[in-house]
Amino acid sequence: MQTLEPATRTEHSAPWPWQHRLPRALRLSDGGVIAVSMALAQVLRFGTDSSVTLKGSAGLNYWLVTALIIFAWWIMLEAWGTRDLKVLGTGPEEYKRVAVASLYLFGVIAIFSYALDIPTARGYVGAALPAGVLMLMCTRWLIRRWLVGQRANGQMSRRLLLIGGPSAVAHLHKNLSSNPAAGYLPVAAILPGFLPQSPTGEELPIPVAGVSADLEHILSSIEEHQADAIAISSGSALKPRTIRSLGWELQERGISMIMAPALTDIAGPRIHTQPIAGLPLIHVSTPKLEGMRAVFKRAFDILGASIVLLLLSPVLLATATMVKRDSPGPAFFHQFRVGKNGETFRMHKFRSMVVDAETRLDALQADNEGNGVLFKMKEDPRITRFGAFIRRYSIDELPQLWNVLMGEMSMVGPRPPLPAEVDTYEKYVHRRLMVKPGITGLWQVSGRSDLSWEDSVRLDLYYVENWSLMQDLVILARTVKAVLAKDGAY
Known part of the structure; x- marks a missing residue:
């Protein structure tokens, strides 16, 4: 078969395209940050004295040790893939790689120091590691913010050609867009074996480059649309031999090939690839929040709720006083909600509405601005003046920390539903009740009241299916930002 020669490309194949400039800038940034942190540790521990040597090392100067660690740290970040284009701009995975690479380096230094009986100054190492990691994280965060802004404007993204059936291509385009x-910009689609136009009139949101499964057609479409990568999804109708030949051709052109299986809302830790007889089999582990995982989550809940209650006790007292002064009635509002495994419990909140709010609900149903299942109004007349303030900043939710201590709720989890809501659930939605509801969750940091019912369910099910302690910590951090921004709070 005659293959196409790589065509001359435009800006995407310039001498220093962004795919090369960005990692290069990160290498310079990382080198500078590491050098500053190590020099700072050296000065803090030994001052500017250049004669200080490492004991037991035949007079090895500490400034030379600092230079060696700077070089080793820089290499470690490169080896751990912290500058890989696939993780840049994604956030948690990038930060995780930076932290793990740094910890491994200093772990190796500690092992060698112990094995060779070299008494490295603890103050020196104790200052270098946290200072370096903190500064690396801060610079990566700043670069990420800039990169996300560029990608929101269609810049600094990899041009992606989608191959698959119409529904799979539409789903992939929707999620990437x-x-x-994430840094992927879908530019065109190939629909092997399908019609170029939809018989229903629901056309794809991107141009259809063709419907042929021929290798030469795919390669010419890649060059025509200047794609940096292709994504092969379900329904592609490409033969294994064609995919293998396509991989070889793409390798010669420096273009990435991505396989996008029809697995949605499944986090990376649950996916494991096992090559058997030349077949890359994908295993998806079953989500289970039990055993030691459940113990860790419960311990985290007790510790977190206790600390927050202790620190915010003056705020809780002041809020209760203001609620009483603002309108007649009790300071707290109690309501039955559905928890884990469908068990009901009494949830506590600061009262933010008038005392007869429940009886007035039916009269307001015509003005419901919620998502069809939940009642929401941006200008709810039942909300008191002070109640609007505490709802805006989620202060009314703080008494739920007591529910966490009692084991009825968790710090992070799905939104606690009303019994009437659960009665309307479809069968699959009941999976939300496999874990304890949370004071905050993915729904809280993703729009709150502005979410549709389908999005709320999807986020809750994603949490249930993919729980991890690290994810809880990330959600808690994002909650602070969401509360301060007042997104979707009414």
């Missing part, structure tokens, strides 16, 4: 920070 809604998350520009």
Whole structure:
């Protein structure tokens, strides 16, 4: 078969395209940050004295040790893939790699120091590691913010050609377009074996480059649309031999090939690839929040709720006083909600509405601005003046920390539903009740009241299916930002 020669490309193949400039800038940034942190540790521990030597090392100067660690740290970040284009701009995975690479380096230094009986100054190492990691994280965060802004404007993204059936291509395009920070910009689609136009009139949101499964057609479409990568999804109708030949051709052109299986809302830790007889089999582990995982989550809940209650006790007292002064009635509002495994419990909140709010609900149903299942109004007349303030900043939710201590709720989890809501659930939605509801969750940091019912369910099910302690910590951090921004709070 005659293959196409790589065509001359435009800006995407310039001498220093962004794919090369960005990692290069990160290498310079990382080198500078590491050098500053190590020099700072050296000065803090030994001052500017250049004669200080490492004991037991035949007079090895500490400034030379600092230079060696700077070089080793820089290499470690490169080896751990912290500058890989696939993780830049994604956030948690990038930060995780930076932290793990740094910890491994200093772990190796500690092992060698112990094995060779070299008494490295603890103050020196104790200052270098946290200072370096903190500064690396801060610079990566700043670069990420800049990169996300660029990608939101269609810049600094990899041009992606989608191959698959119409529904799979539409789904992939929707998810990638809604998350520009991932760095993929769908530019065209190939629909092997399908019609170029939809018989229903629902056309794809991107141009259809063709419907042929021929290798030469795919390669010419890649060059025509200047794609940096292709994504092969379900329904592609490409033969294994064609995919293998396509991989070889793409390798010669420096273009990435991505396989996008029809697995949605499944986090990376649950996916494991096992090559058997030349077949890359994908295993998806079953989500289970039990055993030691459940113990860790419960311990985290007790510790977190206790600390927050202790620190915010003056705020809780002041809020209760203001609620009583603002309108007649009790300071707290109690309501039955459905928890884990469908068990009901009494949830506590600061009262933010008038005392007869429940009886007035039916009269307001015509003005419901919620998502069809939940009642929401941006200008709810039942909300008191002070109640609007505490709802805006989620202060009314703080008494739920007591529910967490009692084991009825968790710090992070799905939104606690009303019994009437659960009665309307479809069968699959009941999976939300496999874990304890949370004071905050993915729904809280993703729009709150502005979410549709389908999005709320999807986020809750994603949490249930993919729980991890690290994810809880990330959600808690994002909650602070969401509360301060007042997104979707009414």
